[in-house]
Amino acid sequence: MKKESPSERRARLLEVAKRSVSNAYATEEHSVIQAINAYLELERIKNQVYERLEEWYSIYFPELKISNQSTYAKFVIEIGENKKAASVEKLRGVLGEKAEDTMKGIAYSIGREPSEAEYATIRRLAETELRLIEMENDVDAYLEGSTKKLMPNITYLIDYKVAAELLAKAGSLSRMAVLPAGTIQLLGAEKALFKHIKFGGKPPKYGVLFKLPAVSNAPKNRGGKIARMYAAKISIASKADAFTKRFIADKLKEKLDKAISRSASQPRRSNAAPPSNTYRKWKR
Amino acid sequence: MKKESPSERRARLLEVAKRSVSNAYATEEHSVIQAINAYLELERIKNQVYERLEEWYSIYFPELKISNQSTYAKFVIEIGENKKAASVEKLRGVLGEKAEDTMKGIAYSIGREPSEAEYATIRRLAETELRLIEMENDVDAYLEGSTKKLMPNITYLIDYKVAAELLAKAGSLSRMAVLPAGTIQLLGAEKALFKHIKFGGKPPKYGVLFKLPAVSNAPKNRGGKIARMYAAKISIASKADAFTKRFIADKLKEKLDKAISRSASQPRRSNAAPPSNTYRKWKR
Numbered sequence: 198m199k200k201e202s203p204s205e206r207r208a209r210l211l212e213v214a215k216r217s218v219s220n221a222y223a224t225e226e227h228s229v230i231q232a233i234n235a236y237l238e239l240e241r242i243k244n245q246v247y248e249r250l251e252e253w254y255s256i257y258f259p260e261l262k263i264s265n266q267s268t269y270a271k272f273v274i275e276i277g278e279n280k281k282a283a284s285v286e287k288l289r290g291v292l293g294e295k296a297e298d299t300m301k302g303i304a305y306s307i308g309r310e311p312s313e314a315e316y317a318t319i320r321r322l323a324e325t326e327l328r329l330i331e332m333e334n335d336v337d338a339y340l341e342g343s344t345k346k347l348m349p350n351i352t353y354l355i356d357y358k359v360a361a362e363l364l365a366k367a368g369s370l371s372r373m374a375v376l377p378a379g380t381i382q383l384l385g386a387e388k389a390l391f392k393h394i395k396f397g398g399k400p401p402k403y404g405v406l407f408k409l410p411a412v413s414n415a416p417k418n419r420g421g422k423i424a425r426m427y428a429a430k431i432s433i434a435s436k437a438d439a440f441t442k443r444f445i446a447d448k449l450k451e452k453l454d455k456a457i458s459r460s461a462s463q464p465r466r467s468n469a470a471p472p473s474n475t476y477r478k479w480k481r
Numbered sequence: 482m483k484k485e486s487p488s489e490r491r492a493r494l495l496e497v498a499k500r501s502v503s504n505a506y507a508t509e510e511h512s513v514i515q516a517i518n519a520y521l522e523l524e525r526i527k528n529q530v531y532e533r534l535e536e537w538y539s540i541y542f543p544e545l546k547i548s549n550q551s552t553y554a555k556f557v558i559e560i561g562e563n564k565k566a567a568s569v570e571k572l573r574g575v576l577g578e579k580a581e582d583t584m585k586g587i588a589y590s591i592g593r594e595p596s597e598a599e600y601a602t603i604r605r606l607a608e609t610e611l612r613l614i615e616m617e618n619d620v621d622a623y624l625e626g627s628t629k630k631l632m633p634n635i636t637y638l639i640d641y642k643v644a645a646e647l648l649a650k651a652g653s654l655s656r657m658a659v660l661p662a663g664t665i666q667l668l669g670a671e672k673a674l675f676k677h678i679k680f681g682g683k684p685p686k687y688g689v690l691f692k693l694p695a696v697s698n699a700p701k702n703r704g705g706k707i708a709r710m711y712a713a714k715i716s717i718a719s720k721a722d723a724f725t726k727r728f729i730a731d732k733l734k735e736k737l738d739k740a741i742s743r744s745a746s747q748p749r750r751s752n753a754a755p756p757s758n759t760y761r762k763w764k765r
Contacts, residue, residue: 219591222540228599231537235606238533242526249522253515256506307503315512318623322519325616332609339602 226370229343233361236336243329250322257311260302267330268292273323278316280306350434353446354453355409355427362405363431374439381435382406382428411457419461426456510654513627517645520620527613534606541595544586551614552576557607562600564590634718637730638737639693639711646689647715658716658723665719666690666712695741703745710740 201209247266254261254273258280263269271291276283280303288296311319337358344357348370351360366384367373373381383390385404393400402421406412412424430449437445485493531550538545538557542564547553552575559575560567564587572580595603621642628641632654635644650668651657657665667674669688677684686705691697696708714733721729 215591219593222591223593225596225599227540228537228595228603231533231540232602235533235537238529242529245522245526249515249519253512253519256511256515307499307506309503309507311512312509314623314626315509318516318620319512321616321619325612328609328612332605335605336602339598342598 225343225347229361230365232336232340233365239333246326250326253319257308258306259308260306270323270326274320279310348438350437350446354430354434359408370439374435378429378432381432382424509627509631513645514649516620516624517649523617530610534610537603541592542590543592544590554607554610563594632722634721634730635715638714638718643692654723658719662713662716665716666708
């Protein structure tokens, strides 16, 4: 074999390094992480634009009461230019049953009509709001497809958006697969955890997992227990998703449901001592 | 005259109250305040969406360097689907002179091409970014027209967006007209001011007015002085805009420019004692 010159070796090793970076980014999990972060940001942005739109359009029609963001934006677009001129039919097209009530609201409204320049700007704001809502739905649809493909076991156990959030907090699927269940339980609760470690007080019981209805709707003192059970099964499921690629989630789900119902039938330990803060003791 | 029944009086007074609220909102200043707040929010939102877009698209083309947000979004829309297939002509259409450099970047890029679902989502994100940039420009255009109409004197002295921000901080034009110049100078620096009052330390020298190039580009130790001169003239101009509706800004501007150039020719008092904190002394 011909001996490599230093510059040839450099080129070859550079090529190897490039290829390994490429491979690391070849899986879809990176774009899932981007997508869930984009989704969480869009949710906030959408609400912010809606709040601005509502505050602004309140100058012209303070009596308007629509809690649905998309309907509100459509109202501004369809009827906002001259609300006094709107017919009941047009209102019904946007508002449905609430058209008659709103018609009365228009009649006694203390708001003035917007000027042409004002309306042009606020209409664009309403269109932007609709666009952001659409965009949020698009990202949601992408997330549903990609997470279910990437993490069939985890998404069988829990909502795909919660699964994607766990993935984003863990950093990658293979890293999530080697995390202990207790860490998965607290992903997203880092701030509360370190507050507990530094200053004492109650330790957090759940992070991202609080978004699961089974946890957030659990009776008092049960949420942490249920989060722990979920975390244990998610930990097993993530190993299957990352390494063996076998589908075992149906059996996990069965066991999980059984464990939860068993725990629900046990009496609560309402007089139990508060959990001792071992970190703090150790620190002192 | 027929005596009013209580219910008649109630209806009449309600009508009066409604009309006075209506009148209070009849001026355009309320929508200017909404518009400048929307503008400041859109600026932040636009940057946030751009950062997400750049971070996400970096999976597919980490070597891409475009500092212009709108160009970056257009690149993703036009070329992002399959960058390897892009011709130099197509690149030139988006990037201009930088097309050749980027062509080389594409050739040795370590990024993979996005899948169909990934591209569909990221393309929508880029479109949303473009939309937000457009929206920002629309609000800007509206602001320019409306502030110049509403505050001809103030906008003659300073940038219309800074004028709108001052108006938003003051709450209304008539309130701004009765504020002392020192308060106008510190509008937008409330937090720093109260920190100074409570804890001592240096008092703020400017708030919103820092956005004026004359203040932000001023040599050290001059900015506060120049902000004070501006605030004094803005205070006079706001009285004209709110009450007399006469145009006096050309004379004010002349005096302001003279005062600034006179102060620039004076020697700096570099060894002057630091300003005493009278609030703090009074508090103790």
